[in-house]
Amino acid sequence: MSGYLEGVLVVLAINVILAYAAFLPIVAGQLNLGIAGFMATGAYLSAYLTNAHGWLPLPAALAATILTAALGLVVAFPILRTRGIYLALATFAFGQVVVATILNLDAVGGAAGYPVATHLGFPAIAAAAAIVFVTLYCLFHTRFGLSVTAVSDDELVADQMGLSVRGLQTAAFTIGAGVAGLAGALQAHHFNYIEAQHFNVLLSIYVVLYVLLGGTQTIYGPLLGAAVFTLLPEVLRGSAQWRYVIFAALILALMTWRPQGVVTRGLLRRLVEWRRPSPAEAA
């Protein structure tokens, strides 16, 4: 495989992981605009473990994932007392604070960036993306996926029907944080360099937007969203800026005419029916 193609696939894999990090909270009704902050946390933690303590990259990434999830859990307690737009604002503020804090930590390079000693190649990253997809696929299809959707639809009814609204929201938020941390760790070890300024609010916005573009009704939406976002410049061969302009235009068009995203439950059903003719047709 050419180095160029491999590079694109790595970015795709990381974007897929990020997509699923944003997906679960969105299904729970939470718009996490601070996802880049969790990504940065995972990146810097993992990089630090390998740089300063000689860890191997895979264990470091795993540890970073768990620690970032722990941060998410801690932050979830105050943040999940807010709802809707306030929640989005709180996550936005949190993300900004995290990045700003990292900028002040000279031990990890501060504003100059942080070179990362150990490397993870494409196979490891692709495997991680696959594991994330399979894990979230299974999770989404358990009662957890059902319950989280219920909570986002109608908290009162979910509560009355016996679900722990707070518990489910916290779980979704925490898992999202951890997965974002994983994406950050993988990015750190593949590109061997991270800088805090990269993990800004615009990154969070891009992730949320391409997840919404793909659609959050099914488990496949985030995959499509990440693919479109990553492969658009390859298809268009324009400058990076034009890719974002087209992406933004796509989002505007989508929000106007199909706000539920491209992949919906209805679409999925029709695709399945089209490939597997009904008994009546087969007769």
Added chain:
Amino acid sequence: MLAQQLVNGLMLGSVYALVAVAFTLTMGILKFLNFSIPGIFMIAGMCTWAMLKGGASLLVAIPAVLLLGALLSYGVERVTWRQMRGGDRFVPLVSSMAFLILLENLALIAWGSDQQRLILPFQSTSARIGDVVVGVPQLVGLALAVAVVWTLDRVLRRTRIGRAVRSIAEDAETATLLGVAVDRVVPLVFAIGGIFTALAGVLFSLNYQQASPFMGEEVALKGISAMVVGGMGNIWGAILGGLAIGVVETAAIHWFGARAVDIAVYGMLLAILFGRPTGLLGGDLAKGRA
């Protein structure tokens, strides 16, 4: 020293105040967090630079940019808010974010990513009040910001159109039933917000003699913090919040260096959201407690 910092902070704060007012208008009236505002702020600043560079006089450039701001904001309303009322509640927010991306990247395509320096067509003079030095343009900016917000407040509280706006803030459906032309008033609110935002962009670029395609992200986004600190939906809260953020930022730079700014500003936002979400002044646009 302290007084100088305070004054610098207030000057910066007047820019934040204008942006915060723009945010608080759509937030208070429509519960809509308008992420396109930083984009309009940036376009205003960049266009001011571009026009001055092209030899236009300020008397031409400023009104042109303000008009552009109003038009852009109106465009945002047509494409985001107008289409999406009644849909999923995040749709307008998401669309406004798309606008921010659109504007920032169009600016990057047009002008590149470098920070530009504005050459002022006038001599920048300073006034000296006691130990404190204030740039006259900045003083003018502060006075302008306060005047413009005061006017808005009066319009909201004393005029028919102001009552119409407040009735929409309270309950858009009822307002329609009572004969309020919501479809005409809402675009007007957006346009006013656009003018405020553009004015902030002009003032910032003139006062600090800089403009870049990232100034929306770097500067105007803090207007959100100012809005929340002052109290969402509260016009005077936006001024108070803006000035507070300006002072906090200046103090943070002075005592801790530039890297501490975001921690201070967004830390404040976080603290208010957790501790006192209604903000310092609380208040409700609908109730006229502006």
Added chain:
Amino acid sequence: MNARPILALEAVSKSFGGLRVIEALSFAVLPGERVALIGPNGAGKTTAFDLITGVYPVDAGRILLDGADITRLPARKRIRAGLARTFQNIRLLPHLTVLENAMVAQYARSPSATGMLEPVNLTGNNRWRREARAALGEAGLAQYAEEPTGGMPYGIQKRIELVRALLAHPRVLLLDEPAAGLNPAETEALAAQLERISAQGVTLLVIEHDMHFIGAFCRRVVVLNFGCKIAECDPDAVGDDPRVREAYLGADTGLEAAHAA
């Protein structure tokens, strides 16, 4: 009464702001009973339900479920204890299919981490799915299982809500105007279904306005007005009670007019 009530309210009171909506309300329901809760609009019937199921905390008084004090118990634990309900304004979940809506309440029967990780949508043959499908089938709703709930006819949605509540295997079922908006055929089907449920030992507490329906089905009626219990008797006697007449129609008029309406 020798038997212990399965549901009891003792001097329950509730105010919203300065407005007293429930005033020292006390009544009890025996296991297996069918009791109707009636009263004019605004009497506090749905609020009473909301207090029983924990939507709001009470200001004073106690609520007992089979002798256990559930006054401070969080709402989600009340359904797990066997207390389920339907809603006056139908509250189905728009992003879930009919089948999934029904399945939501099953968690109350196994409220644990393993219960939450049950792969209900992973394989087609999961036992919870099968059970929910069977329940829908019994209610005559099997063909709607995979449909989204939005846009369904009102009567169908009401029946789905009932199936949902039943899948929690409640001991006490609170029904908020189950017959409202149903045509006569649907009302008859509902009555038959409620008979079956009652025959299985489920206690029923029903808010209703349809006196025919109540008369045919319930043994006892509790009448509320302005948040107070003003009468408690059997359905036939309710129309004669002067206090009830006054509550619905003003003094000196008969409830026969309401019957005929």
